[in-house]
Amino acid sequence: MKKLSFQRARGGLISRSTLIGIGAGVVVLIFVILRAAAPDAFFFLASPFLNFGSFATNELHIGLSSLESSRSLIEERDRLRTEVDALTNENRRLSSELAVRTVLLGNRAAGVGVIAGVVARPPITPYDILLLAKGNADGVAQGAFVTASGGIPVGIIESASAHSSRVSLFSLSGHASVAWIGTGKVPVTLIGEGAGTFAAELPKDAKIVVGDTVFIAPGGVPFGTVLRIDTNPSSPSEQVRIQPFVNPFTLTEVLVLPENSL
Incomplete structure (x- = not known):
């Protein structure tokens, strides 16, 4: 009994499938006959489907173009952000260098001299000797003056190689420097005593x-x-002990000036 019912159901299913296939074939046949007999009517009836296909294709093309355009805009945005970050960092570096130069120059004209980092000082070097990270290739020459903050001279370039130089401080033991003291500008010779100290000898009536x-x-x-x-x-005479404004052994950067610029 169950087997017979299954066969009947299967027969009914085949019949429905057959009917669907026949119906589809009839529709296709009608369209073929209609296209051959009355092409204008065929295109009139088919135009909504054809127009929808064209519309869908066009929308798909627009969507893909929009997606590609969005991707290009994102890439351009990222590139501009990278450039802005690079320019911001460069601006910070230049601002920092300008601030250092302003401090080192004091009231001298901007654009004069070479800013040099101090890479070695006592006790790594002999006392009253500094080593700088700039040399001949950077515009540093033997005999050039070396100044600290406010444009205060601290020494002279003793020797220079391509990318480094050696500074002999004015406080070097035995070094003599021309100077003046007091509001009356009493002339005096400062004698370096080493370790950043100076002394001078003056008559007692120098006041x-x-x-x-x-x-x-x-x-x-x-x-x-x-x-x-x-x-x-x-x-x-009397012995005068001098306290410099600048401690040369704490310097991290100096300004090297041409010999005739002071």
């Missing part, structure tokens, strides 16, 4: 007092102050 400003040549730039005055009753 120098502790706290007077010391100006150094060339340029007469304020260099330091009178720290102490040592006197000896049996001597007509």
Whole structure:
């Protein structure tokens, strides 16, 4: 009984499939006959389907073009962001260099000299000697003056190679520098005593007092102050101890100026 029912159901299913196939064939046959007998009517009836196909194709093309355009815009945005970041970093570097140059130049004209980093100082180097990370290839020449913050001279380029140079500080033991002391600009010779210290000998009637400003040549730039005055009753002169404004052993950057620029 069950087997018979299954066969009947199967027969009914085949009949429905057959009917669907026959119906589809009839529709196709009608369209073929209609196209042959009345092409205008055929295209009139088929135009909605054809127009929909064209519309769908066009929309797909627009969508793909829009997607490609969006991808290009994203790539362009990322490229511009990278360029902006690079320019921002370069601007920060230039601003930092300008700030350092302004401090080192003091009241001198901008664009003069070479900023050099101090790569070695005592006790790595001999006392009163600095090594700089700039040399002949960077515009640093033997005999050039070396200044610290405010344009205060601290030494002279003793020697230079292509990319490094050696600074002999004015405080080098035995080095003599022309200077003036006090509001009366009393001329004096500063003698380096090593380790960044100076001394000078003046007559007692020079009327120098502790706290007077010391100006150094060339340029007469304020260099330091009178720290102490040592006197000896049996001597007509007095020993003046000088405290420089700049501690050369804490310098990280200096400005190297041409010999005739001070």
